[in-house]
Amino acid sequence: MPPIVVVYHSGYGHTQRVAQQVADGANAQLLAIDAEGNLPEGGWETLNAADAIIFGTPTYMGGPSWQFKKFADASSKAWFSRAWQDKVFGGFTNSASLSGDKQVTLIALQTLASQHGGVWVSLGMLPSNSKAATRSDVNNLGGSVGLLVQSPSDASVAEIPQGDLDTAKLYGKRVADITARLKG
Numbered sequence: 001m002p003p004i005v006v007v008y009h010s011g012y013g014h015t016q017r018v019a020q021q022v023a024d025g026a027n028a029q030l031l032a033i034d035a036e037g038n039l040p041e042g043g044w045e046t047l048n049a050a051d052a053i054i055f056g057t058p059t060y061m062g063g064p065s066w067q068f069k070k071f072a073d074a075s076s077k078a079w080f081s082r083a084w085q086d087k088v089f090g091g092f093t094n095s096a097s098l099s100g101d102k103q104v105t106l107i108a109l110q111t112l113a114s115q116h117g118g119v120w121v122s123l124g125m126l127p128s129n130s131k132a133a134t135r136s137d138v139n140n141l142g143g144s145v146g147l148l149v150q151s152p153s154d155a156s157v158a159e160i161p162q163g164d165l166d167t168a169k170l171y172g173k174r175v176a177d178i179t180a181r182l183k184g
Helices: 014-026 043-049 066-074 076-081 102-115 162-183
Strands: 004-009 029-033 052-060 088-095 147-150
Touching (some): 004 014, 004 066, 004 162, 014 029, 014 088, 014 147, 043 076, 052 066, 088 102
Parallel strands (some): 004 052, 088 147
């Protein structure tokens, strides 16, 4: 598999658990944005060397966390030098509400990838939207631009709906498969 990096911020651990599922599906490396919005030493070099970058952030107040936004703004150095031109990108977000305006966050991630000259990978699966559908079904939130996850505000990290975790792993695999096809 080509090198893939999942770069994410997680405020309470829920988004980190989702990032791990995406990384497992993509056979990817995790790269955490810390509580101050910074990458660890060597983080920028890791992203520059990747064939694909998957962004992950909670949705707070209808957009990415300020820590992720700080990272996104700092990526302007890579933007200026076109370091991420033609990389494959994907993204996911998590919020406490079923909607929580997560789509706005995904559009922000997709726009960031597009500004870098990247190729965005959609979720690529039909929604589970029949009366018989449950939270255990894949894509039960009906995403298309990227991965949507819901973690109730009073739920522990272990209580993220299984359907969302399964969707996360499948999305990671999709990004990896498309990256392999495009880079191969």
